[in-house]
Amino acid sequence: MGTTSAALRRLAAIVTSQVGPSARGPFSVLTYAADALVNTEDQLASESVGPLPGPLTEERRFEMAREILVAPPVGQVVVWTVYSRALLWGMREVIGPMTFLRADWALPNAFEHKWHDFPEREELRELRENVHWLDDLHSEALEQGNRLTLVRVDLGERQVAGAADEARRRIEAIVSIAVEAGGVSWQNAGATAVLLDGKARISSGGITVRQTRTADDDSYGIGGTGKILSTVADEFADVLAKGPMPEQLVEALTSLREARMTDHRDVSFYGARRVTPRVATALEDHAMELFASALKVPASELATALQRREALRQADGRIAAQLMAPLDEVWSRGPNAGRDQLERKISSYSRDGIRLVSVAKAVALQDEIRALPMSELKRADFEDALAICTLPDRERQLLDETWRETGLLRARHRRVRNAVNHGLPLNEVTLNSIRNYAESTSKIALDIALTWFKNGESGAALIQREEKAWTERIDRISSGLSCVDEDARNNEES
Numbered sequence: 001m002g003t004t005s006a007a008l009r010r011l012a013a014i015v016t017s018q019v020g021p022s023a024r025g026p027f028s029v030l031t032y033a034a035d036a037l038v039n040t041e042d043q044l045a046s047e048s049v050g051p052l053p054g055p056l057t058e059e060r061r062f063e064m065a066r067e068i069l070v071a072p073p074v075g076q077v078v079v080w081t082v083y084s085r086a087l088l089w090g091m092r093e094v095i096g097p098m099t100f101l102r103a104d105w106a107l108p109n110a111f112e113h114k115w116h117d118f119p120e121r122e123e124l125r126e127l128r129e130n131v132h133w134l135d136d137l138h139s140e141a142l143e144q145g146n147r148l149t150l151v152r153v154d155l156g157e158r159q160v161a162g163a164a165d166e167a168r169r170r171i172e173a174i175v176s177i178a179v180e181a182g183g184v185s186w187q188n189a190g191a192t193a194v195l196l197d198g199k200a201r202i203s204s205g206g207i208t209v210r211q212t213r214t215a216d217d218d219s220y221g222i223g224g225t226g227k228i229l230s231t232v233a234d235e236f237a238d239v240l241a242k243g244p245m246p247e248q249l250v251e252a253l254t255s256l257r258e259a260r261m262t263d264h265r266d267v268s269f270y271g272a273r274r275v276t277p278r279v280a281t282a283l284e285d286h287a288m289e290l291f292a293s294a295l296k297v298p299a300s301e302l303a304t305a306l307q308r309r310e311a312l313r314q315a316d317g318r319i320a321a322q323l324m325a326p327l328d329e330v331w332s333r334g335p336n337a338g339r340d341q342l343e344r345k346i347s348s349y350s351r352d353g354i355r356l357v358s359v360a361k362a363v364a365l366q367d368e369i370r371a372l373p374m375s376e377l378k379r380a381d382f383e384d385a386l387a388i389c390t391l392p393d394r395e396r397q398l399l400d401e402t403w404r405e406t407g408l409l410r411a412r413h414r415r416v417r418n419a420v421n422h423g424l425p426l427n428e429v430t431l432n433s434i435r436n437y438a439e440s441t442s443k444i445a446l447d448i449a450l451t452w453f454k455n456g457e458s459g460a461a462l463i464q465r466e467e468k469a470w471t472e473r474i475d476r477i478s479s480g481l482s483c484v485d486e487d488a489r490n491n492e493e494s
Contacts, residue, residue, distance in 0.1 A: 015030070016030070029069065036064040036065040036068060046205075047205065075160075076157060076195075076196070077159075077194065077195065078154050078195040079192065080192070080193045080195070081167060082103070082137060082148060082151070082188075084186070084209050085186055087102075087147045087149070087223055087226045088100055088101075088149060088229065091116075094233065095237050096238075096242075097240065097241065098151060098153050098154075099151070099153075099154075100150070102150075103148035106121075107124070107150075110128075111128065132203070132206075133191045133193075133205070136206060136207050137207050153167035153170060160194055160196050164192045167192075172250075174232055176253040176256070177228075177253065177450070178228040183228045185266050185270075185272070191206065191207040192204045236454060248291070249291075249449055252290035253446070256287050258280075259283035259287070259442070260275075261273065262275050278431060281438055282421060284439070284442040287445070288302065295452055295460075295463070296458075305463045306441040306466075307403075307406045307410050307441070309441075314402045314405070314406065315399055318402075319388055323362045324343070324357055325378040325385075326369050327342060336372065338372065342368060346358055346362050346365065359487060363390060366386055369382065390482050392480055392481065393477075396474075396477045399473065399474070409437040413434045413438055416431055
Protein backbone atom coordinates (compact mmCIF):
# COMPACT_ATOMS: atom_id res chain seq x y z
CA MET A 1 0.00 0.00 0.00
CA GLY A 2 1.18 3.51 -0.76
CA THR A 3 3.54 2.48 -3.60
CA THR A 4 3.62 5.14 -6.35
CA SER A 5 3.46 4.64 -10.12
CA ALA A 6 7.00 6.00 -10.47
CA ALA A 7 8.33 3.33 -8.12
CA LEU A 8 6.43 0.61 -9.96
CA ARG A 9 7.75 1.82 -13.31
CA ARG A 10 11.33 1.57 -12.07
CA LEU A 11 10.68 -1.99 -10.91
CA ALA A 12 8.95 -2.79 -14.21
CA ALA A 13 11.98 -1.53 -16.15
CA ILE A 14 14.20 -3.94 -14.20
CA VAL A 15 11.83 -6.85 -14.85
CA THR A 16 11.61 -5.98 -18.55
CA SER A 17 15.40 -5.95 -18.95
CA GLN A 18 15.66 -9.37 -17.29
CA VAL A 19 12.74 -11.10 -19.01
CA GLY A 20 13.62 -10.06 -22.56
CA PRO A 21 11.23 -10.86 -25.46
CA SER A 22 8.37 -11.80 -23.12
CA ALA A 23 8.27 -8.19 -21.90
CA ARG A 24 8.59 -6.38 -25.23
CA GLY A 25 6.08 -5.57 -27.94
CA PRO A 26 2.29 -5.22 -28.00
CA PHE A 27 1.75 -9.00 -27.92
CA SER A 28 4.20 -9.91 -25.16
CA VAL A 29 3.27 -12.11 -22.20
CA LEU A 30 3.67 -9.28 -19.70
CA THR A 31 1.55 -6.98 -21.84
CA TYR A 32 -1.29 -9.49 -21.90
CA ALA A 33 -1.03 -9.93 -18.14
CA ALA A 34 -1.12 -6.15 -17.65
CA ASP A 35 -4.13 -5.89 -19.97
CA ALA A 36 -6.00 -8.42 -17.84
CA LEU A 37 -5.48 -6.14 -14.84
CA VAL A 38 -6.31 -2.71 -16.32
CA ASN A 39 -8.29 -2.96 -19.57
CA THR A 40 -12.06 -2.57 -19.71
CA GLU A 41 -14.26 -5.62 -20.15
CA ASP A 42 -15.10 -4.57 -23.73
CA GLN A 43 -11.41 -4.18 -24.60
CA LEU A 44 -10.58 -7.59 -23.18
CA ALA A 45 -13.47 -9.19 -25.06
CA SER A 46 -12.31 -7.71 -28.40
CA GLU A 47 -8.69 -8.77 -27.86
CA SER A 48 -9.31 -12.23 -26.42
CA VAL A 49 -8.67 -15.34 -28.48
CA GLY A 50 -11.35 -17.25 -26.52
CA PRO A 51 -14.49 -16.34 -24.55
CA LEU A 52 -14.06 -14.21 -21.44
CA PRO A 53 -14.86 -15.70 -18.03
CA GLY A 54 -17.20 -13.63 -15.93
CA PRO A 55 -17.95 -11.74 -13.86
CA LEU A 56 -14.72 -9.71 -14.09
CA THR A 57 -14.13 -9.01 -10.42
CA GLU A 58 -10.79 -7.73 -9.20
CA GLU A 59 -9.98 -11.21 -7.88
CA ARG A 60 -10.82 -12.74 -11.28
CA ARG A 61 -8.58 -10.24 -13.04
CA PHE A 62 -5.68 -11.31 -10.80
CA GLU A 63 -6.44 -14.93 -11.62
CA MET A 64 -6.44 -14.20 -15.38
CA ALA A 65 -3.12 -12.34 -15.16
CA ARG A 66 -1.60 -15.16 -13.15
CA GLU A 67 -2.85 -17.77 -15.65
CA ILE A 68 -1.22 -15.83 -18.48
CA LEU A 69 2.10 -15.62 -16.65
CA VAL A 70 2.32 -19.24 -15.53
CA ALA A 71 0.91 -20.93 -18.67
CA PRO A 72 3.49 -23.30 -20.20
CA PRO A 73 5.30 -21.14 -22.76
CA VAL A 74 7.22 -23.93 -24.48
CA GLY A 75 5.97 -26.21 -27.24
CA GLN A 76 5.72 -26.56 -31.01
CA VAL A 77 5.50 -22.97 -32.23
CA VAL A 78 4.18 -21.89 -35.62
CA VAL A 79 3.79 -18.27 -36.75
CA TRP A 80 1.43 -17.06 -39.47
CA THR A 81 1.91 -13.57 -40.84
CA VAL A 82 0.95 -11.51 -43.88
CA TYR A 83 2.82 -9.27 -46.32
CA SER A 84 1.40 -6.86 -48.86
CA ARG A 85 3.00 -5.82 -52.16
CA ALA A 86 4.06 -9.47 -52.21
CA LEU A 87 3.50 -11.63 -55.26
CA LEU A 88 4.74 -15.19 -55.65
CA TRP A 89 5.98 -16.74 -58.90
CA GLY A 90 3.64 -19.67 -58.19
CA MET A 91 0.84 -20.26 -55.72
CA ARG A 92 2.90 -21.97 -53.01
CA GLU A 93 6.63 -21.76 -52.28
CA VAL A 94 8.51 -23.65 -49.58
CA ILE A 95 11.90 -22.41 -48.34
CA GLY A 96 13.05 -24.59 -45.46
CA PRO A 97 10.64 -24.09 -42.53
CA MET A 98 8.90 -21.20 -44.31
CA THR A 99 5.86 -21.68 -46.53
CA PHE A 100 4.68 -18.81 -48.73
CA LEU A 101 1.08 -18.87 -50.00
CA ARG A 102 -0.71 -16.50 -52.35
CA ALA A 103 -3.61 -15.28 -50.24
CA ASP A 104 -6.00 -14.95 -53.22
CA TRP A 105 -5.43 -18.64 -53.94
CA ALA A 106 -4.97 -20.24 -50.52
CA LEU A 107 -7.87 -18.65 -48.62
CA PRO A 108 -10.62 -19.31 -51.20
CA ASN A 109 -9.41 -22.90 -51.43
CA ALA A 110 -9.37 -23.20 -47.64
CA PHE A 111 -12.67 -21.45 -46.84
CA GLU A 112 -14.94 -21.60 -49.90
CA HIS A 113 -14.26 -24.56 -52.17
CA LYS A 114 -12.06 -27.59 -52.62
CA TRP A 115 -10.60 -27.02 -56.05
CA HIS A 116 -7.01 -27.31 -54.82
CA ASP A 117 -5.71 -29.06 -51.74
CA PHE A 118 -2.50 -28.05 -49.97
CA PRO A 119 -0.81 -29.18 -46.72
CA GLU A 120 -1.67 -26.06 -44.71
CA ARG A 121 -5.36 -26.03 -45.61
CA GLU A 122 -6.80 -27.67 -42.50
CA GLU A 123 -4.63 -25.60 -40.19
CA LEU A 124 -5.97 -22.43 -41.79
CA ARG A 125 -9.56 -23.63 -41.40
CA GLU A 126 -9.02 -24.33 -37.69
CA LEU A 127 -7.14 -21.08 -37.23
CA ARG A 128 -10.06 -19.14 -38.67
CA GLU A 129 -12.19 -19.86 -35.61
CA ASN A 130 -9.97 -17.81 -33.28
CA VAL A 131 -7.93 -15.57 -35.59
CA HIS A 132 -10.43 -13.04 -36.87
CA TRP A 133 -8.15 -11.15 -39.25
CA LEU A 134 -8.20 -14.15 -41.60
CA ASP A 135 -11.69 -13.21 -42.77
CA ASP A 136 -10.55 -9.63 -43.40
CA LEU A 137 -7.53 -10.97 -45.29
CA HIS A 138 -9.83 -13.19 -47.34
CA SER A 139 -11.86 -10.17 -48.44
CA GLU A 140 -8.79 -8.00 -49.09
CA ALA A 141 -7.07 -10.74 -51.09
CA LEU A 142 -9.95 -10.82 -53.58
CA GLU A 143 -9.80 -7.06 -54.15
CA GLN A 144 -8.23 -6.17 -57.49
CA GLY A 145 -4.76 -4.72 -57.11
CA ASN A 146 -4.05 -6.18 -53.67
CA ARG A 147 -1.02 -8.45 -53.73
CA LEU A 148 -1.02 -10.33 -50.44
CA THR A 149 1.06 -13.30 -49.35
CA LEU A 150 0.53 -15.49 -46.30
CA VAL A 151 3.68 -16.83 -44.70
CA ARG A 152 3.82 -19.77 -42.30
CA VAL A 153 7.02 -20.24 -40.29
CA ASP A 154 7.56 -23.43 -38.31
CA LEU A 155 9.92 -22.47 -35.47
CA GLY A 156 9.95 -25.92 -33.89
CA GLU A 157 10.13 -26.50 -30.14
CA ARG A 158 10.68 -23.18 -28.41
CA GLN A 159 9.15 -20.47 -26.22
CA VAL A 160 6.25 -18.41 -27.48
CA ALA A 161 7.99 -15.21 -26.37
CA GLY A 162 9.70 -13.50 -29.28
CA ALA A 163 8.34 -16.03 -31.81
CA ALA A 164 6.69 -13.44 -34.05
CA ASP A 165 9.85 -11.31 -34.17
CA GLU A 166 11.99 -14.35 -34.94
CA ALA A 167 9.64 -15.40 -37.77
CA ARG A 168 9.72 -11.93 -39.32
CA ARG A 169 13.52 -11.85 -38.98
CA ARG A 170 13.80 -15.04 -41.02
CA ILE A 171 11.33 -13.84 -43.65
CA GLU A 172 13.00 -10.44 -43.99
CA ALA A 173 16.39 -12.10 -44.51
CA ILE A 174 15.04 -14.04 -47.48
CA VAL A 175 13.24 -11.01 -48.90
CA SER A 176 16.45 -8.98 -48.49
CA ILE A 177 18.21 -11.36 -50.89
CA ALA A 178 15.50 -10.63 -53.46
CA VAL A 179 15.74 -6.87 -52.84
CA GLU A 180 19.53 -7.01 -53.23
CA ALA A 181 19.02 -8.74 -56.58
CA GLY A 182 16.74 -5.94 -57.82
CA GLY A 183 13.34 -6.84 -56.37
CA VAL A 184 11.08 -4.59 -54.30
CA SER A 185 10.51 -4.82 -50.57
CA TRP A 186 7.49 -6.56 -49.12
CA GLN A 187 5.39 -4.64 -46.61
CA ASN A 188 4.38 -6.14 -43.27
CA ALA A 189 0.57 -6.08 -43.22
CA GLY A 190 0.45 -6.11 -39.41
CA ALA A 191 -1.42 -9.41 -39.10
CA THR A 192 0.24 -12.13 -37.01
CA ALA A 193 -0.90 -15.28 -35.23
CA VAL A 194 1.29 -17.49 -33.05
CA LEU A 195 0.30 -21.13 -32.52
CA LEU A 196 1.49 -23.21 -29.59
CA ASP A 197 1.01 -26.94 -30.09
CA GLY A 198 -1.56 -26.24 -32.82
CA LYS A 199 -3.65 -23.77 -30.81
CA ALA A 200 -3.74 -20.00 -31.32
CA ARG A 201 -1.87 -18.42 -28.42
CA ILE A 202 -1.38 -14.88 -29.73
CA SER A 203 -3.25 -13.00 -32.46
CA SER A 204 -2.97 -9.43 -33.67
CA GLY A 205 -6.00 -7.21 -34.00
CA GLY A 206 -6.28 -6.79 -37.76
CA ILE A 207 -4.68 -6.32 -41.14
CA THR A 208 -3.34 -3.16 -42.75
CA VAL A 209 -3.08 -3.00 -46.52
CA ARG A 210 -1.15 0.03 -47.73
CA GLN A 211 -2.44 1.00 -51.14
CA THR A 212 0.04 2.99 -53.23
CA ARG A 213 -0.79 5.08 -56.25
CA THR A 214 1.92 3.49 -58.38
CA ALA A 215 1.53 -0.11 -57.23
CA ASP A 216 -0.33 -1.15 -60.39
CA ASP A 217 2.29 0.56 -62.54
CA ASP A 218 5.13 -1.52 -61.10
CA SER A 219 3.82 -5.02 -61.71
CA TYR A 220 7.18 -5.74 -63.36
CA GLY A 221 9.10 -5.05 -60.16
CA ILE A 222 6.67 -6.92 -57.91
CA GLY A 223 6.58 -9.90 -60.26
CA GLY A 224 10.37 -9.85 -60.51
CA THR A 225 10.63 -10.16 -56.74
CA GLY A 226 8.48 -13.30 -56.86
CA LYS A 227 10.67 -14.80 -59.56
CA ILE A 228 13.83 -14.04 -57.59
CA LEU A 229 12.24 -15.55 -54.48
CA SER A 230 11.60 -18.74 -56.43
CA THR A 231 15.31 -18.88 -57.30
CA VAL A 232 16.19 -18.32 -53.64
CA ALA A 233 13.92 -21.26 -52.76
CA ASP A 234 15.83 -23.50 -55.17
CA GLU A 235 19.18 -22.39 -53.78
CA PHE A 236 18.57 -22.29 -50.02
CA ALA A 237 15.59 -24.50 -49.18
CA ASP A 238 17.74 -27.48 -48.15
CA VAL A 239 20.17 -25.59 -45.94
CA LEU A 240 17.41 -23.52 -44.29
CA ALA A 241 15.59 -26.76 -43.48
CA LYS A 242 18.60 -27.68 -41.30
CA GLY A 243 18.63 -24.43 -39.35
CA PRO A 244 18.20 -20.64 -39.57
CA MET A 245 20.73 -18.20 -40.95
CA PRO A 246 23.36 -17.02 -38.47
CA GLU A 247 22.51 -13.73 -36.82
CA GLN A 248 25.51 -11.96 -38.42
CA LEU A 249 24.36 -12.92 -41.92
CA VAL A 250 20.78 -11.81 -41.27
CA GLU A 251 21.90 -8.44 -39.92
CA ALA A 252 24.32 -7.98 -42.82
CA LEU A 253 21.52 -8.68 -45.30
CA THR A 254 19.19 -6.15 -43.71
CA SER A 255 22.01 -3.57 -43.53
CA LEU A 256 22.78 -3.96 -47.24
CA ARG A 257 19.08 -3.80 -48.04
CA GLU A 258 18.91 -0.41 -46.32
CA ALA A 259 22.14 0.72 -47.99
CA ARG A 260 20.65 0.08 -51.44
CA MET A 261 17.98 2.70 -50.79
CA THR A 262 20.18 5.43 -52.29
CA ASP A 263 18.60 4.57 -55.64
CA HIS A 264 16.14 1.68 -55.75
CA ARG A 265 12.68 0.75 -57.01
CA ASP A 266 11.39 1.12 -53.46
CA VAL A 267 12.48 4.76 -53.57
CA SER A 268 11.36 5.48 -57.14
CA PHE A 269 7.95 3.79 -57.04
CA TYR A 270 6.94 3.55 -53.40
CA GLY A 271 8.28 6.62 -51.66
CA ALA A 272 10.71 4.73 -49.44
CA ARG A 273 13.07 6.96 -47.49
CA ARG A 274 16.11 7.70 -49.60
CA VAL A 275 19.39 6.89 -47.87
CA THR A 276 22.29 9.32 -48.29
CA PRO A 277 25.61 8.02 -49.70
CA ARG A 278 27.21 8.69 -46.32
CA VAL A 279 24.70 6.49 -44.48
CA ALA A 280 24.92 3.81 -47.19
CA THR A 281 28.70 3.68 -46.76
CA ALA A 282 28.35 3.25 -43.00
CA LEU A 283 25.80 0.45 -43.46
CA GLU A 284 28.03 -1.36 -45.97
CA ASP A 285 30.98 -1.03 -43.61
CA HIS A 286 28.86 -2.55 -40.83
CA ALA A 287 27.88 -5.41 -43.16
CA MET A 288 31.55 -6.07 -44.00
CA GLU A 289 32.42 -6.51 -40.33
CA LEU A 290 29.50 -8.90 -39.95
CA PHE A 291 30.58 -10.92 -43.00
CA ALA A 292 34.11 -11.22 -41.63
CA SER A 293 32.70 -12.34 -38.29
CA ALA A 294 30.44 -14.95 -39.87
CA LEU A 295 33.22 -16.27 -42.12
CA LYS A 296 35.69 -16.24 -39.19
CA VAL A 297 38.36 -14.46 -41.23
CA PRO A 298 40.27 -11.23 -40.50
CA ALA A 299 38.60 -8.19 -42.02
CA SER A 300 41.84 -7.28 -43.84
CA GLU A 301 41.93 -10.69 -45.57
CA LEU A 302 38.34 -10.31 -46.66
CA ALA A 303 39.09 -6.82 -48.01
CA THR A 304 42.03 -8.17 -50.05
CA ALA A 305 39.89 -11.00 -51.46
CA LEU A 306 37.23 -8.47 -52.45
CA GLN A 307 39.83 -6.31 -54.15
CA ARG A 308 41.13 -9.35 -56.08
CA ARG A 309 37.64 -10.19 -57.34
CA GLU A 310 36.87 -6.56 -58.16
CA ALA A 311 40.13 -6.14 -60.09
CA LEU A 312 39.37 -9.24 -62.18
CA ARG A 313 35.77 -8.12 -62.66
CA GLN A 314 36.84 -4.73 -63.94
CA ALA A 315 39.42 -6.27 -66.28
CA ASP A 316 37.00 -8.80 -67.74
CA GLY A 317 34.25 -6.19 -68.00
CA ARG A 318 36.56 -3.87 -69.91
CA ILE A 319 37.58 -6.65 -72.33
CA ALA A 320 33.96 -7.63 -73.01
CA ALA A 321 32.77 -4.05 -73.44
CA GLN A 322 35.57 -3.14 -75.86
CA LEU A 323 35.14 -6.32 -77.91
CA MET A 324 31.45 -5.52 -78.31
CA ALA A 325 31.96 -1.78 -78.91
CA PRO A 326 31.63 -1.99 -82.74
CA LEU A 327 28.46 -4.08 -82.36
CA ASP A 328 26.58 -2.07 -79.73
CA GLU A 329 23.64 -0.01 -80.87
CA VAL A 330 24.01 3.76 -80.93
CA TRP A 331 21.44 6.39 -81.81
CA SER A 332 23.45 7.72 -84.76
CA ARG A 333 23.83 4.42 -86.58
CA GLY A 334 21.30 2.83 -88.89
CA PRO A 335 20.39 -0.88 -89.03
CA ASN A 336 23.00 -3.31 -90.33
CA ALA A 337 22.12 -6.98 -90.89
CA GLY A 338 25.76 -8.07 -90.87
CA ARG A 339 26.40 -6.37 -87.55
CA ASP A 340 23.37 -7.99 -85.95
CA GLN A 341 24.45 -11.40 -87.24
CA LEU A 342 27.96 -10.98 -85.83
CA GLU A 343 26.56 -9.89 -82.48
CA ARG A 344 24.50 -13.08 -82.23
CA LYS A 345 27.56 -15.19 -83.06
CA ILE A 346 29.76 -13.55 -80.45
CA SER A 347 27.40 -12.92 -77.55
CA SER A 348 24.37 -14.40 -75.81
CA TYR A 349 22.32 -13.63 -72.71
CA SER A 350 21.98 -15.63 -69.52
CA ARG A 351 18.66 -16.33 -67.81
CA ASP A 352 19.32 -13.29 -65.62
CA GLY A 353 19.78 -11.00 -68.62
CA ILE A 354 23.59 -10.79 -68.34
CA ARG A 355 25.40 -10.59 -71.66
CA LEU A 356 28.02 -13.29 -72.16
CA VAL A 357 30.78 -12.56 -74.68
CA SER A 358 32.90 -15.25 -76.33
CA VAL A 359 36.47 -13.98 -76.57
CA ALA A 360 37.50 -16.83 -78.90
CA LYS A 361 34.68 -16.10 -81.38
CA ALA A 362 35.37 -12.38 -81.33
CA VAL A 363 39.05 -12.98 -82.13
CA ALA A 364 38.17 -15.51 -84.84
CA LEU A 365 35.79 -13.02 -86.50
CA GLN A 366 37.99 -9.95 -86.01
CA ASP A 367 38.38 -9.21 -89.73
CA GLU A 368 34.61 -9.22 -90.28
CA ILE A 369 34.17 -6.93 -87.29
CA ARG A 370 36.87 -4.54 -88.57
CA ALA A 371 34.98 -4.24 -91.86
CA LEU A 372 31.94 -2.78 -90.09
CA PRO A 373 31.39 0.99 -90.09
CA MET A 374 32.39 2.41 -86.70
CA SER A 375 33.80 5.49 -85.05
CA GLU A 376 37.53 5.87 -84.41
CA LEU A 377 36.87 5.56 -80.67
CA LYS A 378 35.11 2.21 -81.11
CA ARG A 379 37.87 1.00 -83.41
CA ALA A 380 40.51 1.92 -80.84
CA ASP A 381 38.56 0.10 -78.10
CA PHE A 382 38.21 -3.01 -80.25
CA GLU A 383 41.89 -3.14 -81.25
CA ASP A 384 42.95 -2.64 -77.63
CA ALA A 385 40.72 -5.53 -76.54
CA LEU A 386 42.15 -7.78 -79.28
CA ALA A 387 45.67 -7.01 -78.07
CA ILE A 388 44.71 -7.84 -74.48
CA CYS A 389 43.15 -11.16 -75.55
CA THR A 390 46.04 -12.29 -77.75
CA LEU A 391 49.16 -10.82 -76.11
CA PRO A 392 49.91 -12.07 -72.56
CA ASP A 393 52.11 -9.04 -71.77
CA ARG A 394 49.28 -6.68 -72.66
CA GLU A 395 46.85 -8.65 -70.49
CA ARG A 396 49.33 -8.45 -67.61
CA GLN A 397 49.48 -4.68 -68.04
CA LEU A 398 45.69 -4.55 -67.79
CA LEU A 399 45.66 -6.61 -64.57
CA ASP A 400 48.39 -4.42 -63.08
CA GLU A 401 46.35 -1.38 -64.00
CA THR A 402 43.09 -2.63 -62.46
CA TRP A 403 44.96 -3.78 -59.34
CA ARG A 404 46.48 -0.32 -58.87
CA GLU A 405 43.13 1.38 -59.48
CA THR A 406 41.25 -0.86 -57.05
CA GLY A 407 44.09 -0.42 -54.53
CA LEU A 408 43.64 3.34 -54.74
CA LEU A 409 39.87 2.98 -54.30
CA ARG A 410 40.34 0.61 -51.37
CA ALA A 411 42.65 3.06 -49.60
CA ARG A 412 40.30 5.95 -50.27
CA HIS A 413 37.35 3.84 -49.18
CA ARG A 414 39.08 3.19 -45.85
CA ARG A 415 39.58 6.93 -45.30
CA VAL A 416 35.94 7.61 -46.18
CA ARG A 417 34.74 4.93 -43.74
CA ASN A 418 36.86 6.43 -40.97
CA ALA A 419 35.41 9.86 -41.70
CA VAL A 420 31.85 8.52 -41.74
CA ASN A 421 32.22 6.44 -38.58
CA HIS A 422 33.97 9.17 -36.60
CA GLY A 423 31.95 12.16 -37.81
CA LEU A 424 34.87 13.83 -39.60
CA PRO A 425 34.50 16.37 -42.42
CA LEU A 426 34.09 14.59 -45.76
CA ASN A 427 34.10 16.16 -49.20
CA GLU A 428 31.11 15.07 -51.30
CA VAL A 429 33.31 14.41 -54.33
CA THR A 430 35.54 12.09 -52.30
CA LEU A 431 32.53 10.27 -50.90
CA ASN A 432 30.89 9.76 -54.28
CA SER A 433 34.15 8.59 -55.84
CA ILE A 434 34.12 5.36 -53.81
CA ARG A 435 30.41 4.55 -53.98
CA ASN A 436 30.67 2.19 -56.96
CA TYR A 437 33.57 0.35 -55.34
CA ALA A 438 31.78 0.14 -51.99
CA GLU A 439 28.59 -1.21 -53.55
CA SER A 440 30.39 -3.67 -55.82
CA THR A 441 32.61 -5.13 -53.09
CA SER A 442 29.66 -5.44 -50.70
CA LYS A 443 27.84 -7.46 -53.38
CA ILE A 444 30.88 -9.71 -53.75
CA ALA A 445 31.11 -10.15 -49.98
CA LEU A 446 27.44 -11.10 -49.85
CA ASP A 447 27.99 -13.64 -52.63
CA ILE A 448 30.89 -15.20 -50.68
CA ALA A 449 28.87 -15.25 -47.44
CA LEU A 450 25.82 -16.86 -49.06
CA THR A 451 28.06 -19.46 -50.70
CA TRP A 452 29.55 -20.18 -47.25
CA PHE A 453 26.08 -20.57 -45.74
CA LYS A 454 24.77 -22.75 -48.57
CA ASN A 455 27.73 -25.09 -49.05
CA GLY A 456 29.16 -25.21 -45.54
CA GLU A 457 32.72 -24.46 -46.68
CA SER A 458 35.04 -22.66 -44.33
CA GLY A 459 35.41 -18.93 -44.75
CA ALA A 460 39.18 -19.30 -45.02
CA ALA A 461 38.77 -21.73 -47.94
CA LEU A 462 36.50 -19.32 -49.79
CA ILE A 463 38.94 -16.47 -49.28
CA GLN A 464 41.74 -18.69 -50.53
CA ARG A 465 39.67 -19.43 -53.63
CA GLU A 466 39.64 -15.73 -54.49
CA GLU A 467 43.42 -15.62 -54.10
CA LYS A 468 43.76 -18.75 -56.23
CA ALA A 469 41.72 -17.27 -59.08
CA TRP A 470 44.11 -14.31 -59.18
CA THR A 471 47.35 -16.33 -58.95
CA GLU A 472 46.18 -18.83 -61.59
CA ARG A 473 45.47 -15.93 -63.95
CA ILE A 474 48.94 -14.47 -63.34
CA ASP A 475 50.60 -17.92 -63.69
CA ARG A 476 48.84 -18.51 -67.00
CA ILE A 477 50.04 -15.15 -68.32
CA SER A 478 53.59 -15.80 -67.05
CA SER A 479 53.66 -19.11 -68.93
CA GLY A 480 53.00 -17.22 -72.20
CA LEU A 481 49.39 -18.31 -72.70
CA SER A 482 46.88 -15.68 -73.78
CA CYS A 483 43.23 -15.86 -72.81
CA VAL A 484 42.43 -17.07 -76.36
CA ASP A 485 44.98 -19.89 -75.91
CA GLU A 486 43.34 -20.71 -72.58
CA ASP A 487 39.91 -20.91 -74.23
CA ALA A 488 41.25 -23.21 -76.94
CA ARG A 489 42.90 -25.48 -74.37
CA ASN A 490 39.73 -25.66 -72.28
CA ASN A 491 37.70 -26.54 -75.38
CA GLU A 492 40.11 -29.36 -76.25
CA GLU A 493 39.94 -30.76 -72.70
CA SER A 494 36.15 -30.63 -72.68
